[in-house]
Amino acid sequence: MELAFSGTSGILIMLFYGVLMLLIGVGTYMRNKKVHSSLEEYYLGGRGLGTLVLFFTFFATQYSGNTVIGYSAEAYRVGYANLVTIPFFIMIILVYLVFAPRMYRLSKKHDIVTPVDFLELKFKSKAVSILAAILMLYALGNFLLEQLIAIGQGVAGLTGGTVPYQAGVIFFIVIMIIYGWLGGMRSVAYTDTMQGVALLVGVFMLLIGTIVYFGGLPAAGDYIRTYSPENLGVPEGGGLVRWTNFLILVGIGAAVYPNAIQRIFSAKNERALKRSLTQMAWMPFLTAGVVFVIGILAYTAFPDLTVEESEQIVGMMASAIANENIIFYIAMVLLFGGIIAAIVSTADSVLLTFSSIVSKDIYGRYINPDATDNRKILVGKVIGxxxxxxxxxxxWNPPATLYQVFLLKLEILVQVAPALILGLYWERSHARSVFIGMLTGALLAAVFTFTNLTPLGIFSGVWGLIANLIIYVAGSLVFGKAPVRQEADMLEGKKATQPVR
Incomplete structure (x- = not known):
């Protein structure tokens, strides 16, 4: 029996996931009609996310449908050098563990809702808070654009072009706005759980089907050794510099995504946070590792693809496997629905955090400080x-590849990391030095990115981060004095003993 993906099956699975997301939003709202009564309830789920839901919402933030599609294609093109994707994600978890528990404790003590709330509490600087908010909003907008493009491409691929790119984007964006508007963080977290399960099951079914019908790693290794021996080696020289660049950008930048930090604030308790992060430590191997293996196995299934053709490698393999067996057919259709749902779930968390920064850090703090929480939430929704x-x-007409969009986002966002992480621990941090360092790093990263400069092979964002840290540390060593210690005491809820000078 010949089985193949069709427009009809793609549309049905697309509708299934869309309706399921709507039901989650409606159900969340019906169970908690006070969701719009406070910023904490709407944007942080009332700080009540348990270990399992917190784990999946972290999973959805760190991994998206693009991980499955993009990283498999990259593994196909570069071979075993793409193993570096696993350390990327391990690095993110390590950075989380450096600051997440301490930041969670502070968020509970001081009712922090957004990352900018922490910076305002720490530095008492309007300049630092506004600049950080602008950089975060830029990164979130960039990230959201990436997801919108991916949604359209995913729907067009799932339905075999029956549903046009633009129609797919609009369909899922409308659904995302509705359920996010209704249920806030709880809706987002529950949809993250749904898509996380679908994505994990689908990816492992794809791996099993690939091994069954195309052979395992030994066959792929023999093919690579014969026809592409350069893809068996490890990077040297410039390749190692590139690896290091990515480890810094992805490891640090992705850990300070504002939407990821808000999930830290949303934890039910510190134990739930630590347990969810501990479980996340396995996911680089079970997700990025599995996706890497799928890309390597594709060598024997579809040899000699061009760069453009390799971007479709996951779809090609899924379609071939679906032709062999009704069980794999169902699994592959669900996989592609899960990939799209994963992209949507990433987009909804980004939109929610974008709205929270607008409503609380811009509108609520500087434009209308007397506004009620309900009013702030409404403003955030509308601006979102x-x-x-x-x-x-x-x-509608994407101006750049997803890869370029991804890089530009991280190279700007990583400039906020010193203020968030170093500022969390270093009592001598000096607000003006933090501001100048962050601004210099962002401008340097932007100039280098747009002029395509990479001196010594180092990425523009890393150069910006180096300049940022030098100014931050040097300025704080010279100017950071007693007032900053008093601020640190206030952060920990201690009674300040030193006078402000």
């Missing part, structure tokens, strides 16, 4: 929808 509309115009 306007931002999505603006990004849809850009996504």
């Amino acid at each position: 929808v306007i931002a999505v509309g603006f990004l849809l115009v850009i996504a």
Whole structure:
């Protein structure tokens, strides 16, 4: 019996996931109609996310449908050098463990809702808070644009082009806005759980089907050794520099995603946070590792693909496997639905955090400090929808590859990391030095990115981070004095003993 993906099956699975997301949003709202009564309830789920839900919402933040599609294609193109994707994700977990528990304790003590709340509490600087908010909003907007483009491409691929790129984007964006508007963080976290399960099951079914029908790693290794021996070696020289660049950008930058930090604040307790992060430590191997193996196994299934053709490698393998067996057919259709759901779930968390920074850190702190929480939430929702509309115009005809969009986002976002992580521990941190360092790093990263400069092979974002840290540390050593110690005491809830000078 010949089985193949069709427009009809793709549309049905797309509708299934869409309706399921809507039901989650409606159900969450019906169970908690006070969701819009406070910023903490709407944006942090009332700080009540348990270990399992917290684990899956971290999973959805760190891994998306793009991980399955993009990293398999990259493994196919570069071979075993792509093993570096596993350390990327391990690095993210290590960075989380450096700051997440301490930041969680502070968030509970001081009712912190957004990352900018922490910076305001720490540095008492309007300049630092506004600049950090702008950089975070830029990164979140960039990240959301990436997801919108991926949604359209995913739907077009799932339905065999029956549903056009633009129609797919609009369909899922409308659903995302509705369930996010209804249930806030709880809706987002529950949809993350649904898509995380679907994605994990689908990826492992794809791996099993690939091994059954195309052979395992020994066969792929023999093919690579014969026809592409360069893809068996490890990077040297410039390749090692490139690995290091990615470890810094991805490991540090992805750990300070504002939407990831808000999940730290959303934990039910510190034990749930630590347990969820401990479980996340396995996921680089079970997700990035499995995706890497799938890309390597594709050598024997579809040899000699061009760069453009290799971008479709997951779809090609899934379609071939689906043709062999009704069970794999069902699994592969569910996989592609899960990939799209994963992308949507990443987009919804980004939109929620974008709205929270607008509503609390911009509108609530500087424009209308006397506004009620309900009013702030409404403003955040409206601005979020306007931002999505603006990004849809850009996504209609994507101006750059997803890879370029991804890089530009991280190279700007990583400039916030010193203020968030070093500022969390270093009592002598000096607000003006933090501001100048962050601004210099962002400008340097932007200039180098747009002029395509990579001196010594070092990425623009890393150069910006180096300049940022030098100014931050040097300025704080020279100017950081007693007032900053008093601020540190306040952060820990201690009574300040030294006078402000």
